[in-house]
Amino acid sequence: MSKNNFILCLFLIFFMATTLSPWKNSSDNSSKKDVRELIDSWTAMWNSYDLSMVEKLFLQDSRVTYFSSEKEGLVKGFEAVREHHAGFGFAEGGKDQENKLWLEDVDIEVFGAAAVVTGIWYFQRGSEETDRSQKGPVTLVCIQQEAKWRLAHANFSEYK
Numbered sequence: 141m142s143k144n145n146f147i148l149c150l151f152l153i154f155f156m157a158t159t160l161s162p163w164k165n166s167s168d169n170s171s172k173k174d175v176r177e178l179i180d181s182w183t184a185m186w187n188s189y190d191l192s193m194v195e196k197l198f199l200q201d202s203r204v205t206y207f208s209s210e211k212e213g214l215v216k217g218f219e220a221v222r223e224h225h226a227g228f229g230f231a232e233g234g235k236d237q238e239n240k241l242w243l244e245d246v247d248i249e250v251f252g253a254a255a256v257v258t259g260i261w262y263f264q265r266g267s268e269e270t271d272r273s274q275k276g277p278v279t280l281v282c283i284q285q286e287a288k289w290r291l292a293h294a295n296f297s298e299y300k
Contacts, residue, residue, distance in 0.1 A: 171250040175282050178289045179257055186241040190234030194222045199290040209296035238266040253284040275299055
């Protein structure tokens with residue numbers, strides 16, 4: 141094989157690998173936008189303590205999982221995740237409260253019908269100063285189900 145044919149073959153292999161790869165997302169930007177909207181809705185749920193949003197945001201079956209920074213062990217299954225939020229005082233339709241949750245340094249990576257979201261969560265209780273806020277890393281796994289993104293797993297850690 142000549143040097144030119146070899147280079148052409150390498151180029152074709154590279155081209156096919158980068159354009160036809162199952163991990164290459166032609167709709168990556170729109171998927172990231174949709175996942176970001178899900179994460180923003182999840183943050184809004186926390187800031188309004190709206191328990192009715194759990195069913196709109198999480199996968200509604202026994203596969204959903206949740207590691208809390210506040211409670212040891214795995215929370216598994218949709219009903220358990222819903223009860224976990226109710227235990228924090230979430231109410232149907234939400235309620236007025238002073239606590240605030242937000243995310244910083246958010247990164248979203250889309251892998252076909254799944255996405256991994258990482259960031260740093262901050263939680264300020266009432267009117268506490270932000271330097272006394274709780275914070276730590278969070279990983280959220282989202283899946284696309286029936287053309288909608290849903291949370292399938294959440295893992296919160298807390299910096300001490």
